[in-house]
Structure formats: structure tokens, C-alpha cells
Amino acid sequence: MIKFYKFHGTGNDFIMLDGRELLTIPTPDEIRQLCHRQMGIGADGLIIVKPVEGFDFEMIYFNADGSLATMCGNGARCAVAFGYISGMSGSDITFKAGDGGHSGTLQPLTDYKWMVEISMGNISIPDHTGESTEIHTGTPHLVIITRDPDSVNVPVEGRRIRYSEPYQTSGINVNFLSIRDNRLKVRTYEKGVEDETLSCGTGVTACAAVAAMKTGVNNWIIETRGGILEVRLKKNETIFDNVRLKGPAAMVFCGEFTGSFPR
Numbered sequence: 001m002i003k004f005y006k007f008h009g010t011g012n013d014f015i016m017l018d019g020r021e022l023l024t025i026p027t028p029d030e031i032r033q034l035c036h037r038q039m040g041i042g043a044d045g046l047i048i049v050k051p052v053e054g055f056d057f058e059m060i061y062f063n064a065d066g067s068l069a070t071m072c073g074n075g076a077r078c079a080v081a082f083g084y085i086s087g088m089s090g091s092d093i094t095f096k097a098g099d100g101g102h103s104g105t106l107q108p109l110t111d112y113k114w115m116v117e118i119s120m121g122n123i124s125i126p127d128h129t130g131e132s133t134e135i136h137t138g139t140p141h142l143v144i145i146t147r148d149p150d151s152v153n154v155p156v157e158g159r160r161i162r163y164s165e166p167y168q169t170s171g172i173n174v175n176f177l178s179i180r181d182n183r184l185k186v187r188t189y190e191k192g193v194e195d196e197t198l199s200c201g202t203g204v205t206a207c208a209a210v211a212a213m214k215t216g217v218n219n220w221i222i223e224t225r226g227g228i229l230e231v232r233l234k235k236n237e238t239i240f241d242n243v244r245l246k247g248p249a250a251m252v253f254c255g256e257f258t259g260s261f262p263r
């Protein structure tokens, strides 16, 4: 039996596994089973956290469909909290994700909830922003500016775009963004979950970058369906750097999975 920990960051939920206890990495089939909402634990993604040279730990991120993703902003915030409670790191943390090195800090809010801030990688500034902008924030995102994200059927419209050319094969995360009174509202369809999630950390980072290009404002409070996130960034000639993502991360339960995994 394998012990698992269930976390969420503003409603984006994850199964966390301690890499020190694993004999093998779960297969895509096993990940799909574990993340299944009715027949498994249920989650948007599965994260393995394990010590690695040069950093406090490494985070390996899989979407609920078993596909590997290079980065997950909310998942990384939860991994920082897990690294802390599992003794892999202190409250100033360095970690490695698929897109490179990151740092993080955390403050306890309750016994099982923390405010976590992480550094995100530099973001290349796209050539132009129209009503829809492709931007990479550790994972690929499309940001579509709309008057009211709540009037969009995100699962249907997001899926239509994600499976259209040119995204069909490699996939893309689709964000619907409104910019009003220096506040952003975002709803995201995530590839790999193939549905809307309650929040997406790399998605809100992409939206903050697009909003900064449109308005010149660099600090944003962002409303997602699962709660509030904060993004700060600095615009240079061709990149945004000093990109920070901040918000709560919570552990909701832990348990032992009784299926056949691990082999």
C-alpha cells in the first residue's frame, strides 16, 4: 500500500506522493486510475516530490490523464507545502520542475494551510497581443480576453479550441480573462484534465502577463473559481522576469491507496 496526501491550491487539486517511498513511477494507466473522480482518489493531477541534487527537491507533475507536464503553478505551491511538512525543506525553498529551477517561501495559516509564494520562470513576450494571445509560462497557454468569463461555456468552448488546429496534437491550456478596475477574473480549460479546473497557476500567470502588456500594470490580484491568487512581474524588452505567484495551499487529507499500485 502506498501513502498519499491530498492537496489543493485554490481548488486545483492534487495527489501528492513522497518519492522517497516509491519503488517506481506510476504508469499513465495508474495515474488515470488514482485521479479518477469516481473510481480513484480524484484529482486534477498527481505530483511526485523527491530529493534531488542542487535543490531541496524535485517536483514531477502528471495531469489526470497520465500525461507529463513541464510545470504546474498551483501544484508547485502545494509541493512547497509538502516539501516543508515532509522534512525535505525549510520555509525558504528551492525546487526543480520540468521547466527548470524555482524558489519558494511559505507562511503557515493553520496547521494544514499555508500561504505560498513561488518564483516562476521568465516569460518571453509575444510579438503582439490581440483578443487571443499564445504565451508560455512553464506550460503553453492561450489567453482570450472576454467581457465576462462567467458568460462563457468554458468546458465546451475550451475543448473546441484545444482540439482545433494547430493545437490538436500538442494541446494547449485555454484561459478566458476579463480585465476590470485593475482586477482580473480568469477561468481555465486545462489540457491533460480535458475540462475546466477551479484554478490554474500557470494560467493566471499567463493572464497577468497579457494584462500587463495591455495596461502597463505589473501587479495583479486574480479571481479564479477556487479563490484568489496574486501575480507580480517585471516587464523588460523581450521578457518578463521576477515573476512571482502567490496564494494559499492546503492539505485536505491523507490515506493509503489499496489498489495494486505500487508494483
Ligand SMILES: N[C@@H](CCC[C@H](N)C(=O)O)C(=O)O
Binding pocket: 012, 063, 068, 069, 070, 071, 072, 073, 074, 075, 139, 140, 173, 190, 191, 192, 193, 197, 199, 200, 201, 202, 203
Ligand atoms: N494546473 C496547472 C497546470 C497543469 C499543467 C497543464 N494542464 C498542462 O498540461 O500544461 C497550474 O496550476 O499551472
